[in-house]
Amino acid sequence: MAEPVADLGPELDPRVFDSEEFQRDPFPVYKQLRDYHPVYHDRFHNRWILSRYWDVDGAFQDNESYDRAMYKPDGPYDFGSSHVFGPNILEYGNSDEHRRLRNIVAGQFVGQKLNDFLPMIDQISNEVIDRFIDDGEVEIVSQFSSQVPIRVISNMLGLPREDEDTFVQWYQYLIAGLGFGGEHLARGLKARNDMWDYIDPMIEERTKNPGEDLLSRICVAEMNGTRMTPEEVKGFVALLLAAGGDTTDKAIANMWYHLMYTRPDQYADVVAESSLWENVFTEMMRYDPVVHAQFRFTTREIPVHGKVIPERAGVILYLGAGNRDERAFENPDTFDIHRDDLHMGRENRSGRYKDGKNGHLGFGIGQHFCMGYAMARQEAAIACKLLAERVKNLRPKFAEHVGITAPSIDSGGFRAPAELWLEFDR
Amino acid sequence: MKVVIDKDKCYKSGECYYNHPELFKMDDEGFPQVLVDELNDATLVQHAEEAREVCPAVAISIVE
Structure with missing residues (x-):
């Protein structure tokens, strides 16, 4: 209420x-x-x-x-030069260039291509839950919501799993760099450059020998007979890790916050009928979305x-x-x-x-509608459903909560609880 | 050649009119309205084929 x-x-x-x-x-x-x-x-x-x-x-x-664009596509501005993600579709307005880049990748996150990734989302969610299932309590933000999406995306991209902790650090810097502070931008740009150095040889390799992973698909996807340039591929990977990881992370945390503190009565409904997780997602996106x-x-x-x-x-x-x-x-x-x-x-x-x-x-509307909308919904619904199924009597650890916290420069302007402690039985 | 929309299948995803505004526009109810009667140039045909490919509802066809 x-x-x-x-x-x-x-x-x-x-x-x-x-x-x-x-x-x-x-x-x-x-x-x-x-x-x-x-x-x-x-x-x-x-x-x-x-x-x-x-x-x-x-x-x-x-x-x-x-x-949406601040600059004209044919003007003197060098697109990507002062954006933490590098060249990426977020800087383009309603231009042909935006449409071309968007069309190359948009199909990768919906329909059958998304369905192919669902078992992996299941597996990663379970791995993340395994880490705290014996503790009887979990801090949702640091142990659950921030752990699932980034691992899903890096896995989809086919990046080495042993480097996942590094990706978490990078995306947090990248997201902070989307804010307004000079030092945050500088740190974001450095994280971007480190990530690019890391990913450069992979792009070269997968363009030559593409596999089934998303990075390969992006490297060789064609629209009107053209592919993305290596710079555009890197910009897109940065966008995916940061925007796709961080927003879904915060969306999951907001869902749990509202079910535990705003409408605990409706949590029982969701436990009884797990398809209602989609409703939780939708109502969260209306009531208090991340953006x-x-x-x-x-x-x-x-x-x-x-x-x-x-x-x-x-x-x-x-x-x-x-x-x-x-x-x-x-x-x-x-x-x-x-x-x-x-x-x-x-x-x-x-x-x-x-x-x-x-x-x-909550996803916007129209030309610049969120491209990861279907993936965000699936990830959030699957991860939350698995957590609810694997524990009993899930409840807030503390009676009071400060609520969804202010968007700050450090969080790139996105809204989410800073911490959310829950307790549970097995 | 003409573009035809099957309104029973269409679920108003918007993919056609946001990707190809030269061919489609959103009507008051959210359905696509086809703006070109006759696909009389190769680029338009290509765009119509792309729209048909990406339509998630498989609601677009191209007829002679």
């Missing part, structure tokens, strides 16, 4: 966005934005903010008006709700706020895995569903 979200009234001081209070609990400010400032011009940070469900959805859908904001730049003057956002303005799409919009969901501040006004199954890039229900905005 949730506390009712307070009505703060129309007065909004933009410095609130820098406050610890907002970082910890952004939802009252989100409500204030939706109710009183559906188009908010934040003059202090020189940006505009959209927060209602259909406005966020509309901006995600409207590629003509909202571009709350996406950024866009306007390509023209855009009239919205009686205001005009100017051309080349920076716009924040608060998907975390859209997900709590009373205009889209009933009792939006209640965490409920049985919610009947949310599309519970697999997500679509279009955000439109045949059951007529609204989907969550």
